[in-house]
Amino acid sequence: MGIEFRGVTKKYPDGTVAVDDLNLTIEDGTITVFVGPSGCGKTTSLRMINRMVEPTSGTILLDGADVRDSDAALLRRGIGYVIQHAGLFPHRTVLSNVATVPLLSGWDKRKARERAAELLETVGLPAELGKRYPAQLSGGQQQRVGVARALAADSPVLLMDEPFSAVDPVVREGLQDELLRLQSQLGKTIVFVTHDIDEAVRLGDKVAVLRVGGRLAQYGTPADVLRHPVDDFVAGFVGKDRGYRGLSFLSAGDVLVEDVPTVRVGGAPGESADWRLAVNDEGEPRGWLPPSSTVDGELSESDLVAGGSLYQQGTPIRGALDAALSSPASLGVVVDADGKAIGVVTARQVLDVIENHPQGVTR
Amino acid sequence: MSFLDELGQYLGSANNREQIVDTLAEHCYLALLPLVLGIVLAIAIGWLGRAWPRARGVILVLANLVYTIPSLALFVVIPSLIGTKMLDSINVVVALTLYTAALLVRPVLDALDAVPPAVIASATAMGYRPARRFLTVELPLAVPVLAAGVRVASVSNISLVSVGALIGVGGLGVLFTDGFQREYFSPIVVGIVLTLLLALVVDLLLVLLRRLLTPWDRTPAPVKTEVAA
Ligand SMILES: Nc1ncnc2c1ncn2[C@@H]1O[C@H](COP(=O)(O)OP(=O)(O)OP(=O)(O)O)[C@@H](O)[C@H]1O
Ligand SMILES: [Mg+2]
Numbered sequence: 071m072g073i074e075f076r077g078v079t080k081k082y083p084d085g086t087v088a089v090d091d092l093n094l095t096i097e098d099g100t101i102t103v104f105v106g107p108s109g110c111g112k113t114t115s116l117r118m119i120n121r122m123v124e125p126t127s128g129t130i131l132l133d134g135a136d137v138r139d140s141d142a143a144l145l146r147r148g149i150g151y152v153i154q155h156a157g158l159f160p161h162r163t164v165l166s167n168v169a170t171v172p173l174l175s176g177w178d179k180r181k182a183r184e185r186a187a188e189l190l191e192t193v194g195l196p197a198e199l200g201k202r203y204p205a206q207l208s209g210g211q212q213q214r215v216g217v218a219r220a221l222a223a224d225s226p227v228l229l230m231d232e233p234f235s236a237v238d239p240v241v242r243e244g245l246q247d248e249l250l251r252l253q254s255q256l257g258k259t260i261v262f263v264t265h266d267i268d269e270a271v272r273l274g275d276k277v278a279v280l281r282v283g284g285r286l287a288q289y290g291t292p293a294d295v296l297r298h299p300v301d302d303f304v305a306g307f308v309g310k311d312r313g314y315r316g317l318s319f320l321s322a323g324d325v326l327v328e329d330v331p332t333v334r335v336g337g338a339p340g341e342s343a344d345w346r347l348a349v350n351d352e353g354e355p356r357g358w359l360p361p362s363s364t365v366d367g368e369l370s371e372s373d374l375v376a377g378g379s380l381y382q383q384g385t386p387i388r389g390a391l392d393a394a395l396s397s398p399a400s401l402g403v404v405v406d407a408d409g410k411a412i413g414v415v416t417a418r419q420v421l422d423v424i425e426n427h428p429q430g431v432t433r
Numbered sequence: 434m435s436f437l438d439e440l441g442q443y444l445g446s447a448n449n450r451e452q453i454v455d456t457l458a459e460h461c462y463l464a465l466l467p468l469v470l471g472i473v474l475a476i477a478i479g480w481l482g483r484a485w486p487r488a489r490g491v492i493l494v495l496a497n498l499v500y501t502i503p504s505l506a507l508f509v510v511i512p513s514l515i516g517t518k519m520l521d522s523i524n525v526v527v528a529l530t531l532y533t534a535a536l537l538v539r540p541v542l543d544a545l546d547a548v549p550p551a552v553i554a555s556a557t558a559m560g561y562r563p564a565r566r567f568l569t570v571e572l573p574l575a576v577p578v579l580a581a582g583v584r585v586a587s588v589s590n591i592s593l594v595s596v597g598a599l600i601g602v603g604g605l606g607v608l609f610t611d612g613f614q615r616e617y618f619s620p621i622v623v624g625i626v627l628t629l630l631l632a633l634v635v636d637l638l639l640v641l642l643r644r645l646l647t648p649w650d651r652t653p654a655p656v657k658t659e660v661a662a
Contacts, residue, residue: 148560
């Protein structure tokens with residue numbers, strides 16, 4: 071279901087113009103991210119889609135139909151919504167929270183609860199959590215419940231207002247990955263609001279940068295916005311390290327993965343003048359054995375130098391550069407999807423690929 | 434004759450015992466029915482105050498005014514306002530309903546204000562219509578704050594019922610007027626003790642009811658940190 075903003079303006083009664091003549095087409099089955107500084111009208115824009123805020127002028131079309139032609143409550147039951155800080159109902163168990171929309175839509179209790187239990191699994195929460203109250207969950211778990219509750223409508227459209235802003239960066243990254251995984255299965259039309267450009271670039275198929283006063287500054291693919299900011303405002307907003315961020319969009323398919331001598335943890339390493347990669351029985355990297363180190367008997371993990379970050383084959387090249395630069399051996403460890411080490415790359419090789427890329431960094 | 438002998442004699446009479454049980458039952462009815470009606474009325478007024486913020490100031494001033502009217506005056510005035518007979522127990526019920534509502538309007542508004550806006554917004558976003566949202570989301574979440582006010586109102590009602598004895602409808606208060614007229618201590622003491630006991634028991638029941646209504650409010654503090662979601 072596509073969404074179209076046609077000349078949409080919102081002026082609050084106190085005179086604040088929150089959104090100014092917004093024209094934007096959100097394509098079916100994509101993630102579109104509204105990003106911009108605080109107060110630029112992101113939440114207002116989002117809430118006009120499900121009529122929690124009514125525009126002062128202009129039209130919003132959902133799948134070609136003016137949203138104002140639908141009953142507001144019914145329209146909302148058909149649109150998933152994730153609110154900042156999850157906004158869970160504190161007085162209902164996790165399961166009832168997730169079952170909210172099915173129950174409102176008149177499903178019978180048993181069916182609604184079954185659906186809710188299914189969704190807990192979908193968002194990666196153990197079934198036992200269903201009996202708890204929201205206050206008994208961690209921040210990250212609450213966000214997941216918020217997402218499960220929004221999915222319960224099984225609507226083709228999902229609106230998400232800074233859903234991950236209240237959790238720490240590590241948890242946030244996990245939730246973002248999860249969202250991308252879900253989206254690859256569900257293919258919904260997602261409108262996602264954030265003020266974090268990194269999150270926007272990571273999640274968005276398209277990014278809409280808004281400036282204060284509710285004006286659309288730029289709308290395009292993340293690579294586009296990073297590489298060709300239309301003006302100083304967008305350039306300043308995407309930041310100085312946008313070149314490095316742009317690496318997120320360059321595939322590392324051309325980087326040559328080289329073999330590296332390995333030793334097995336628990337085996338007898340012998341001696342060598344080179345850095346050697348220690349792997350466990352499953353072939354997963356455990357660390358590095360420095361050149362000419364002597365080990366008595368079996369190699370144990372305490373003999374090793376901790377490794378740098380790992381680069382999973384097929385993911386953006388930014389990770390390969392990270393891996394090479396953070397490795398004690400200056401060799402970035404490349405792993406396959408199962409986490410098995412398959413070789414190494416050097417920073418030089420990665421930079422060669424970047425420099426020789428026909429258009430520099432693009433998607 | 435010692436006081437205990439007098440008390441024994443008083444309680445020994447089947448007539449007296451019957452009067453005690455009757456007045457106690459009447460006291461419960463006269464205190465608790467207005468409590469329930471007053472809560473409902475206060476919630477309705479609170480809903481108005483939320484829906485129509487400009488009316489709030491007026492509502493709170495009126496509530497204060499009503500609560501300052503002396504109870505005896507109200508008991509006497511009500512029959513002429515609603516056309517009931519002077520000795521009708523309805524008068525006491527109406528008067529105490531007004532007091533309860535007046536006392537609870539502010540706690541109701543405070544309790545509704547304390548419901549997190551994000552929760553209300555998310556209920557709206559899920560597709561609740563306003564009336565259902567109020568009854569099934571906002572009101573249950575208001576219970577913890579509201580409960581404190583209800584306990585105060587219940588004690589206030591139980592003590593005010595006795596004043597009704599002066600117009601002939603007063604539950605255990607009738608024992609006081611009787612005792613005074615006959616210069617007889619025992620009914621007064623029994624009346625006081627039973628009033629206190631009733632207040633205690635009702636308070637205890639209200640505490641239990643609140644616990645029953647808010648199982649979610651007994652949870653430990655939220656987990657603040659975590660390694661992974
Ligand atoms: N109900 C309201 N009444 C008056 N002004 C409002 C109202 N809601 C929002 N505004 C104003 O409209 C502008 C846009 O607000 P909005 O909440 O859409 O911004 P936002 O981009 O979501 O900001 P944030 O990142 O801080 O959430 C702000 O200046 C805000 O103060
Ligand atoms: Mg916002």
